[in-house]
Amino acid sequence: MWLTSKIKQVLLVLKPGVVTLKYPFVPRPVPDTFRGAPYWDHTKCVGCGGCANHCPARTIMVRDICQEIRVMMYDGSRCTYCGRCADVCPENAITMTNKYELATDDKYDITETMELFMLTCQRCGRCYEMETKNAIDRMDLRGYRYDNIEARTVIRKTTDQFEPKVFQETAQFKRPEKL
Amino acid sequence: MNTIESVTQTLKSKFGDAVKATETPTGNRLVVDIDGAKVKDVSKEIMSLGARYMVSIGYDNISRDNTLGLIHTYAFDKEQFALMLRMSAPADNPVLDSITPDTPNAGWSEREYQDLLGFKFQGHPKPKKLVTADDWPDGIYPLRKDVPHNLVPPAAEDVAYQLDEAPPGTTTIPIGPFHSSLHEPNHWALYVDGETIKGCDYRGFMTHRGIEKLCQTQLSYNEIPFVAERICGICGSVHACCYAQAVEAATGLVIPKRAEFIRTIMLEIERLHSHLLWLGVAGHLIGFDTVFMQAWRVREQIMWFCEKLTGNRKTYGMIIIGGVRRDITPEIRSELETICKNLEKEITTIHKAVAGDTAIHKRTKGVGYISKEDTIKWSLVGPVARARGVDIDARKDHPYASYGEVKFDVPVVDSCDVWATVLVRILEMYEAIKIIRQCLQKMPEGPILLEVPEALPAFKHMVMMVEAPRGEATHYVITGEENRPERWRVRAPTYPNLQGVPSMLMDNQFADFPIILGSIDPCFSCTDRVAVVDVRTGRKSLVGKRELEELSRKYKK
Structure with a gap:
């Protein structure tokens, strides 16, 4: 009993041999469906902000610095690579690449910023009308949005509900260093 | 009845x-x-x-x-x-x-x-x-x-948890918060008489992340599955699935059939790799590293398959409210079938090599005994209960996803010890393969994701049970108004099982502590999901916090 199971164990070990991969000396290829670092195609992006509203980790910030320019920033340091942004993007401007060696000591290596030129409606002079029912409003993007890009915080308030106080608070917010 | x-x-x-x-x-x-x-x-x-x-x-x-x-x-x-x-x-x-x-x-x-x-x-x-x-x-x-x-x-400063009074004539041995036999931080005080354990006290909840509070105040319905998945590193889909099902049942959403089958496949894949992982860990805890290495080698092919199917080795992100995010293509399907075949062969080999080993028998048989009556009294769940002859399994008792449409057995062993938990888990792996095969055959064509209506009805209560590899996970959802749940309560399987551990430890040898605790497949971070900040432990320290800081500053220089 004891001996036979020991023989079986020896066979169990000998048969597969060495299976350890040679990584990092030999790169490990990943499947096409892999969810690596997301990539934004600025030529396709329409700046709807759907990705910013669906990101569970709040890594995508939107700031309208003026009527025509919307800045979108992706902060990879918090990203969980769930790929939800790529799912919801109506223009397929976001793709999950196969990059996974993303460790870095400079957070700007994994930060992406886009400045998008937004059109103004020729009829009313606004980006779009502040109704309550259209698709963009449902995405919580009424008016201009002003996330705190410096502090990398999503405030998710737009001009109709924006308070400078909230902005100030997030800018000054510091996690207590000493508990 | x-x-x-x-x-x-x-x-x-x-x-x-x-x-x-x-x-x-x-x-x-x-x-x-x-x-x-x-x-x-x-x-x-x-x-x-x-x-x-x-x-x-x-x-x-x-x-x-x-x-x-x-x-x-x-x-x-x-x-x-x-x-x-x-x-x-x-x-x-x-x-x-x-x-x-x-x-x-x-x-x-x-x-x-x-x-x-x-x-x-x-x-x-x-x-x-x-x-x-x-x-x-x-x-x-x-x-x-x-x-x-x-x-x-x-x-x-200087507040500490007061451990229970040690029974007279015993010595207290502290284990943890960090210990080589514990995979996550938690503190045990074992009261031993010689080598025999006569009692214990537990102080856990050291890895609180405030998940419930966060989700109730900050996140929206369909962001929570991604957080739910991170409750546990191993049974992620279980928590996401349980939460999604609770919301769906509370609000009356009916998801497409194909999505239900894919969810079932994901859950069974998770059971397979979790049990292989556990088998490895259990072998490691009793000093039998051959099992550890081989079980984890076998497990690796499932992980690679998952990477291909979902885009990640773990935290699959597959399940959201309304269905699943990725479909099983014919190519993936044939690969899964091959993997099932390989796995069945490999698991049989490991099973045969382990089952007859007297060394393992000596370390596990009769260890961690808890009677069937006590198991029922303590409401233990999962393989821990099934190893004590209690025939409960949420997949059979409260069918969800497509478990009602597939045939499988629930292995029950009644030797009431750690060996029985080993057996139950090995047998469950064969059942998991059986379920995956049936699901692949019976899976209908069709959509995999349902468009979720904009406003879900508020203040509906629903409890949902899902059989995780470790036992039954229970989620309770009260739907809320601002596109997020009013209350979301998570009970991971370790939560009830850990409360039964003191009974299992009683009168056992001190050296068996790691494997007894390991036999419930404990997942402390699942259990500790609630509160808000980290806990300073009940360590009986001789150095105060300030001195410790000064010391560490000194050595850093």
């Missing part, structure tokens, strides 16, 4: 006016509103009908009627329904009778709401702190709505 009607009738006739209202939100859920003063008797009656206690849920209802709500949930496993016993207590004096003397497993739930909501439970045998940090200020109850989610109260 109990039915929803018979239980309702029994409770109404026995307690009359104390039963205020009953409601059946779905065909297999019964909500009973009772007068809080009678909770002890009603609970005793329900338990005597053959129910199994699951978990309690406390919630803040102050803004609506100035009360705190409490719900005890029970499962009638053979009769396939669950009972939610709902009561409330005034917010200024939330005192209720404790049900712990009759149902010992409620002990932790009640202590949790003592810490988090400010409930007082009369007659609780051990009303100590459970969840919040030792230096958490009195009178701040983090789960109440008026406490912000990012509150960081000032820390106090």
Whole structure:
């Protein structure tokens, strides 16, 4: 009993041999469906902000610095690579690449910023009308949005509900260093 | 044989006016509103009908009627329904009778709401702190709505958890918070007489992440599955699936059939790799590293397959409310079939090599004994219960996803020791492969994701059970208004099982502690998911915090 199971164990070990991969000396290829670092195609992006509203980790910030320019920033340091942004993007401007060696000591290596030129409606002079029912409003993007890009915080308030106080608070917010 | 009607009738006739209202939100859920003063008797009656206690849920209802709500949930496993016993207590004096003397497993739930909501439970045998940090200020109850989610109260120095008094004639051996036999931080004080364990005390909840509070105040419905998945590194899909099903059932969403099958496949894949992982860990804990290396080698091909299917080795992100995110293509399907074939062969080889090994028998047989009666009394779940001859399995007892449409056996072994848990888990792997094969065959074509309506109805209650590899995971959802749940309670399988460990440890050898604790496949971070900041432990330190800081500064230079 004891001996036979020991023989079986020896066979169990000998048969597969060495299976350890040679990584990092030999790169490990990943499947096409892999969810690596997301990539934004600025030529396709329409700046709807759907990705910013669906990101569970709040890594995508939107700031309208003026009527025509919307800045979108992706902060990879918090990203969980769930790929939800790529799912919801109506223009397929976001793709999950196969990059996974993303460790870095400079957070700007994994930060992406886009400045998008937004059109103004020729009829009313606004980006779009502040109704309550259209698709963009449902995405919580009424008016201009002003996330705190410096502090990398999503405030998710737009001009109709924006308070400078909230902005100030997030800018000054510091996690207590000493508990 | 109990039915929803018979239980309702029994409770109404026995307690009359104390039963205020009953409601059946779905065909297999019964909500009973009772007068809080009678909770002890009603609970005793329900338990005597053959129910199994699951978990309690406390919630803040102050803004609506100035009360705190409490719900005890029970499962009638053979009769396939669950009972939610709902009561409330005034917010200024939330005192209720404790049900712990009759149902010992409620002990932790009640202590949790003592810490988090400010409930007082009369007659609780051990009303100590459970969840919040030792230096958490009195009178701040983090789960109440008026406490912000990012509150960081000032820390106090030199507060420590008071461990239980050691029985006379024993020596205390501290294990943890960091110890080579524990995979996650938690603290055990073992009271030993020579080499024999005579008792223990546990202080855990050191990896709190405040997930429930965060999700109730910050995230939206379909962002929560991604957080739910991170409750546990191994059974991620289980929690995401359980949460999604609870919301779907509460709001009456019916997801496409194909999505249900894909969910089932994901859950079974997870069971396969979790059991292989556990088998490796168990081998490692008793110093048998051959099993460890080989089980993990076999496991690797599932991980690679998952990477291909979902885009990641773990935290698959597959399950959201309304269905699943990625489809199983014909190519993936044929690959999964090949993997099932390989796995079956490999698992059989490991099974044969392990089953006859006398060294393993000596380390596991008769170790960690807990009788069938005690298992039922402590409401233990999953492989731990099935290794004690208790035939419960949420997949059979409360069918969800597509488990109702596939045939499989639930392995039950009744030697009541660690060896039985090894066997149960190995046998379950064969069943998992069987289920995956049937699902691949029976899976209908069609959509995989349902468009979720904009506003889901608010204040619907639903409890959902999903059989995780470690046992039954229970999620309770109260839907809310602002596109997020009003209350979301997670009970991971380790939560009840860990409460049974003191009974398993009793009179065993000290050297068997790692494998006994390991036999429940403990997942402390699952259990510790609630509170708000980290806990300073009950270590009996000789150096104070300040001195420790100075010391570390000195050595850093």
